[in-house]
Amino acid sequence: MIDAASASLALLARDLRAVARSRSQLYSSLLFPLMLLALLGTGVSSGLSPTSPRILDGDYTSYLAPGMIAMTALFSSTFSSAGFYRDRESGLLRAMLASPHHAQTILFGKALGSILIGTVQALAVLVLAVLIPGIDLAWQFGWLGGVATVIATILALNFMLSGLSLLLALKIKTMQGFHLIMNLVLFPLFFLSGAFFPLDLVPTWLEVIGYINPLTYAVDLLHYASYADSPDGLIGPLIDGLVLGGLAVLLFAVGLRRSPRAV
């Protein structure tokens, strides 16, 4: 057990070091959401004057902030999962799987890296969003509980995405195919998650799809904990937590269990 923990931690340390050395990936994952906040947020707030009751005082930049935190988690976790492909193509994964550990221990160590990287980068965007003047987060139940809920949400989201990435990586043999599928799946899900616009503004058929979408529950929980000034119009933490937590456990467990020794 200690052996397995030590192996997973060694793999985690190696992945963290790799990200620290890939400066472009590090910077772009932070700059892209900030750029969206600045350009899209300001543009929509000033140019379109949104009037949904879910967008408080028509301040779209602040509404966008929780969605950008979710987006950062989403993209950095996906980028990190692509490391699985690099290791597979370089043969390093085979070399690691030849160690005495179960394949699940190796893949758990690698997944830990993508979860931690996704979480830290998302929290970095949260910190920057808090520091940016003009972004107004209500923290309706206090900042301590709010931040704890945000961290839990991001962790659950990253566990879910890691499980999904593992499942896809075992089915799709090339990194290009993986990115294509992730983009085809993740972008529509992200657009229909309430991150960019409240779901009560869209036609019913899109709203239905939105509520089937697991990301909706992550974005809802982030809005609930940080941005909203009342629970009105939100799904609520109980259902959000059950859906997100349940899917995180299910996808991560299935992703690890389906991992063969030979890859």
Next chain:
Amino acid sequence: MTDIQLSVHASEVVTLLGPNGAGKSTILKMLSGEIAPQQGSVSIFGAAHGREARRRIGLVLQEPSTDDLMTLRETLQLHGRLFGLSRGRLNQRCAEMLGSLGLEERADDRCETLSGGLRRRLDIARALLHEPDLLLLDEPTLALDPDSSATIWDTLHDRVSDGAAVVVCSNDTVEAEAHADRVVIVDDGRIVAEDTPANLTAGLLHDALELDWPESAERDVEEIERWEGVGAVVATAEQLFLTVENAAEVVPLLFQRFGSQISGIRIRESSLRDAWFRIVGRPLVDSQGGKE
């Protein structure tokens, strides 16, 4: 793979010799536990394959398998931690391996800066780091410079002298003859022969001739085989291979009798690759697609 029966003993270097696609790497994957045989069984150190067996195996894959963003030292340290080496032992073994493979000056460079030969040395260092009792190596010296090959083999023989068994996949007959205690000839998914290099080459005459002779007639081949001082003759569509007691006596006869049909000739001392011709009936094609 069909009818594979192979046992490997301590302090023994076994070379699986065969062309690409013969099944050598598949045998290696079965030995490393990456794949299980559809029928039959693999026993490692007297037990079924599992975690304890993997702990005692060192594996080198066909292609260098390093992470460009890691340094050499980090690569070894990660491997050592996966194999449960204590911090002190790991540092000691890293220093020993980097030293014996001539990598100590590059220890803190990233792998992306290494040449193919140095990457291969790093692969070997990693495979040996945890002092395995069984080393499985898939073409470890393919396309390497002679210095790198010699360094790698010196290090492997050191480990063999400590009692480790080594199984090497190769299509290099010269290397097999120089380093293997036993050569297992693998062709078309079967083991067609296995013996010491000396025994495999024992029936060969002293010199080997390789003739460029398109579409040699069967009766010509039979005539040559009847000549005194000529061993077995193997004919392919384009070439004729034979071993002879003395090339200086046979070559003039060949040109006198068949000169107009022979467009080229290569003469050398007979070796394991002639044993391959004799056993398999065709030349061994190397990984570049050319004849060895």
